[in-house]
Amino acid sequence: MNNPSFRNWQSVQEEVLRRIHARVWKPGDLIPNEVDLALEFGCARTTVNRALRSLAESGLLDRRRKAGTRVAAQPVAKATLDITVIRMEVEGRGQKYGYQRIERREAVPPLAISGSMKTHATRSLLHVRALHMADDTPYAFEDRWINPEVVRDGLAESYETVSANEWLLKHAPYTHGEIAFSAISATSEEAKVLCCHQNSALFAIDRLTWDGASAVTKVRLLFGPGHQLRTNL
């Protein structure tokens, strides 16, 4: 009719976004079906589908077969955090990366660890603790348990120069995992390692990765006071 130039899915998406934002289609509203939109935009249905599917993935639209497509009543903001190797994270900030292994030993872990990793309570695992540094100041304290049954080559590594964080990502594949973020008070030991005061509020990332039914590794990363994890919406 008027603007015949919705010739790619990005422009269709933009127009849909514009309408949502301009309240032409309000939260909860049912929007026209794909066939009608394709007709209006002068493109193929597949193109409209591509645009809408992508918006649904980002949580802005709710789609159901037969029921149609509606604007999400509660736009669930999906914040995507990129969990990279710490070295990359530090270098990405333009800082010099440093690494120092603190401890490496085989030991029977506390029950909390063997329990969540579903390893036998008396089975000994590889325990590695290390400090990541940025511009020569402490950045993150890594405390990790590795399952040697799954990561067979892992026992041969010393983790003295290459962090377990980095080595595992490259050599130990995983199928899925869990990650949790929280705030904890620094113990005296943690405070000493991170050069901060005891009971400082530290940002913690706990991660547990699996290869099928077997735990690969469980790690806690403690970041120094003031650390922020940020992303865009």
Place this chain on the structure above:
Amino acid sequence: MNNPSFRNWQSVQEEVLRRIHARVWKPGDLIPNEVDLALEFGCARTTVNRALRSLAESGLLDRRRKAGTRVAAQPVAKATLDITVIRMEVEGRGQKYGYQRIERREAVPPLAISGSMKTHATRSLLHVRALHMADDTPYAFEDRWINPEVVRDGLAESYETVSANEWLLKHAPYTHGEIAFSAISATSEEAKVLCCHQNSALFAIDRLTWDGASAVTKVRLLFGPGHQLRTNL
């Protein structure tokens, strides 16, 4: 070639995942191009494309025109956090949601606020503070500044029964935003509101949303000790 063809993109994706995981294609490796894979899998190139694109979106593959597709050397784990309305979050845990407004006033904000929201330093904003509760215990402390120039109807609301958190999501659209997670020590006032000890480590979410070039609202959510934000990989 024999393999009773992969007739949908999900099964193609599974097979590709299997090969990556089984180290048939190792991190950094270049994998066959779409045409060859389509031939091997006995499906259309579009189907292979769909599977690979989806894996690239989740960070497992790196794709570049002409250069081809390769297994990500550093599989960037993308953790997607669903940021919902707090009421939904609490109810989702099977707990009873409670809400209580603490304060509501118009005031000129501190420079740190007006600065990040890019409002005029002398412009007064709407300041709302409230407590979210789960099963009658404090859950999150919300401290929010609202830009009345953008959220025109916002001044009419009392936020006494419906939280600003919820009201704004429904009535104030935004184009983009920033979100940051961190750990902070509870001040004496925060400790009092959340019924915890002073200097407890609290999990903080800071969010700033924009409507084009104007800030809509800036909010800090403080969660009680022990709170975890979790997701799967």
Place this chain on the structure above:
DNA sequence: AATAGTATTATGTCCATACATAAAAAACTG
């Protein structure tokens, strides 16, 4: 040998068409 222009190539996307599938609505049945 450095530079600019050209060819090649793998991914990216659009299209028309067809069929699959989930779920709502309507029709049917006891």
Place this chain on the structure above:
DNA sequence: CAGTTTTTTATGTATGGACATAATACTATT
């Protein structure tokens, strides 16, 4: 009327073919 079956419908996806685009590889020019 409640419960079950059938129809309808909007989204989901597969296909082959075509052209677009970005980036590398190659070639000609200076």
